[in-house]
Amino acid sequence: MKRGVREVSPRTVITRRDRRLDQSSFLDPVLRRWGRTVSLTDQDKEALAALPWTRRVYPRDAYLAREGEPTSICTVLLGGFAFRQKLVSDGARQIISFHIPGEFLDLQNCLLDVADHNVQALNRASVAAIPKAALLDLMTARANIRRAIWLDTLIDSSIFREWVVNLGRRDARGRIAHLLCELADRLRAAGIAEGEACDFPLTQEQIADATGLTAVHTNRTLQALRKDGVISLTSSRLVILDWNRLVEIGDFNERYLHHSV
Amino acid sequence: MDLVRDNPLELLIRKIRTHHPLTVEDQKRILDLPFKVRTLEPQAYSIREGDRPERCDILLSGFAFRHKLTGDGSRQIMAIHIPGEALDFQNLFLEESDHNVQMLTRAVVAQIPRDALEKLVLENPNVGRAVLVFTLVEASIFREWVLNIGRRDARSRIAHLLCEFAYRVNAQGLAPSGIYELPMTQEQLADATGLTPVHVNRVLQALQRDGLMERDRRIIRFVDWDAMREVGDFNARYLHAREFQGGLIHLG
Numbered sequence: 001m002k003r004g005v006r007e008v009s010p011r012t013v014i015t016r017r018d019r020r021l022d023q024s025s026f027l028d029p030v031l032r033r034w035g036r037t038v039s040l041t042d043q044d045k046e047a048l049a050a051l052p053w054t055r056r057v058y059p060r061d062a063y064l065a066r067e068g069e070p071t072s073i074c075t076v077l078l079g080g081f082a083f084r085q086k087l088v089s090d091g092a093r094q095i096i097s098f099h100i101p102g103e104f105l106d107l108q109n110c111l112l113d114v115a116d117h118n119v120q121a122l123n124r125a126s127v128a129a130i131p132k133a134a135l136l137d138l139m140t141a142r143a144n145i146r147r148a149i150w151l152d153t154l155i156d157s158s159i160f161r162e163w164v165v166n167l168g169r170r171d172a173r174g175r176i177a178h179l180l181c182e183l184a185d186r187l188r189a190a191g192i193a194e195g196e197a198c199d200f201p202l203t204q205e206q207i208a209d210a211t212g213l214t215a216v217h218t219n220r221t222l223q224a225l226r227k228d229g230v231i232s233l234t235s236s237r238l239v240i241l242d243w244n245r246l247v248e249i250g251d252f253n254e255r256y257l258h259h260s261v
Numbered sequence: 262m263d264l265v266r267d268n269p270l271e272l273l274i275r276k277i278r279t280h281h282p283l284t285v286e287d288q289k290r291i292l293d294l295p296f297k298v299r300t301l302e303p304q305a306y307s308i309r310e311g312d313r314p315e316r317c318d319i320l321l322s323g324f325a326f327r328h329k330l331t332g333d334g335s336r337q338i339m340a341i342h343i344p345g346e347a348l349d350f351q352n353l354f355l356e357e358s359d360h361n362v363q364m365l366t367r368a369v370v371a372q373i374p375r376d377a378l379e380k381l382v383l384e385n386p387n388v389g390r391a392v393l394v395f396t397l398v399e400a401s402i403f404r405e406w407v408l409n410i411g412r413r414d415a416r417s418r419i420a421h422l423l424c425e426f427a428y429r430v431n432a433q434g435l436a437p438s439g440i441y442e443l444p445m446t447q448e449q450l451a452d453a454t455g456l457t458p459v460h461v462n463r464v465l466q467a468l469q470r471d472g473l474m475e476r477d478r479r480i481i482r483f484v485d486w487d488a489m490r491e492v493g494d495f496n497a498r499y500l501h502a503r504e505f506q507g508g509l510i511h512l513g
Contacts, residue, residue: 088494089494111281111397112397117499136390139386150389150393151355153397154351154352154354157403160403161339164403165331168337168455209411256359258357
């Protein structure tokens with residue numbers, strides 16, 4: 001994601017000329033992902049390239065969308081990680097999904113009036129913000145793009161369902177192993193992981209909030225996975241030492257990620 | 262609404278219109294979809310994990326649920342469906358189903374060939390948008406279930422599930438008397454909330470003892486809806502119900 005990434009503060013409008021120069025950095029990861037599932041014509045690609053967008057950079061933990069607020073943009077993650085979360089009324093947080101570069105963070109907001117959850121930057125994150133009206137017009141005009149965007153949201157849905165299973169029916173060790181498998185698998189499919197190693201900027205607290213566990217329980221479980229020689233996890237770097245074992249512990253079956261629809 | 266009388270897909274239109282407006286033309290296009298009506302017995306599958314989706318079932322009567330099995334065979338229910346809802350919009354465009362859809366009760370479904378449905382939503386942007394909104398609202402419900410199971414205690418989880426069920430049944434105009442038939446065993450409730458059946462039983466008893474609800478086997482009446490909503494930490498925002506269909510019936 002290094003190429004073309006110029007750090008500008010949120011709400012900075014990039015001029016049309018700059019945008020042309022920068023286009024590839026916005027479109028490449030999205031097109032690569034969509035290319036696996038939908039054949040886009042040159043007209044589709046031109047229409048996508050003509051979308052107005054601005055680059056915004058968010059510091060760690062900054063909110064990209066807040067529950068209950070009306071929405072006017074949809075965002076594609078260009079660099080860094082992000083996550084979606086919801087709070088219960090006593091303030092406890094549940095992370096609903098993690099996102100990696102090339103993914104839309106809030107496609108549902110282009111059709112739903114009010115955000116039903118929060119989106120936060122996990123580390124320093126840069127995004128392309130697209131006015132939702134422009135995205136809607138594009139979806140109306142181009143059936144292939146409608147299909148590609150729809151597919152994205154259906155795969156998001158499938159991941160949410162798997163998380164219901166993970167929280168509802170797996171033990172702590174299984175939940176965490178499953179989460180690690182999912183992230184490693186998605187990073188690999190996106191061409192971001194290097195072999196068995198990948199960037200892994202999640203804190204133990206975030207892992208706990210994603211798996212419905214306490215921080216202490218999460219810490220103990222990660223230690224055990226390390227001690228058993230399944231993973232190595234140091235300073236934002238995850239190395240999976242024994243993938244088959246991790247898959248077995250996490251009861252992980254990649255079908256729900258629909259990599260090759 | 263004379264237009265839609267006598268066609269079972271009327272129910273689907275009513276459901277879609279709770280989230281997105283449909284023109285008369287749009288409604289005609291939906292009613293023109295080919296379909297076959299089938300009766301399915303309790304436990305019958307609409308689709309199984311790993312199957313290639315060939316059709317989309319619209320639930321006309323009865324109840325259904327989505328579930329997945331873990332490697333050790335335990336079951337997690339991820340959604341409950343009520344009449345008027347599509348059971349397989351989630352599988353549109355996907356090559357294989359990643360979960361099971363099974364009938365909770367004896368049910369009648371209208372089966373629409375997937376090809377016809379895909380053609381309709383790709384060729385007609387407004388119908389496409391309406392169906393997409395439907396699947397997005399389903400996704401929102403899955404997110405809320407992640408929260409429910411991940412961060413609420415047993416009492417809240419059960420109360421939340423009951424509130425959601427009542428709210429959705431109401432929004433479809435299916436419970437004018439304020440009395441709900443919840444066609445789930447305690448084991449199924451446990452599988453939907455990540456609890457054990459024993460725990461579910463204890464919570465249901467406590468909710469009745471505390472005067473929040475009355476229950477006679479599968480029949481539920483909310484005695485104190487506001488209190489129930491508070492226990493369940495229930496905020497209907499995630500259901501994204503809009504009032505195109507003439508407003509929601511107030512819960513009694």
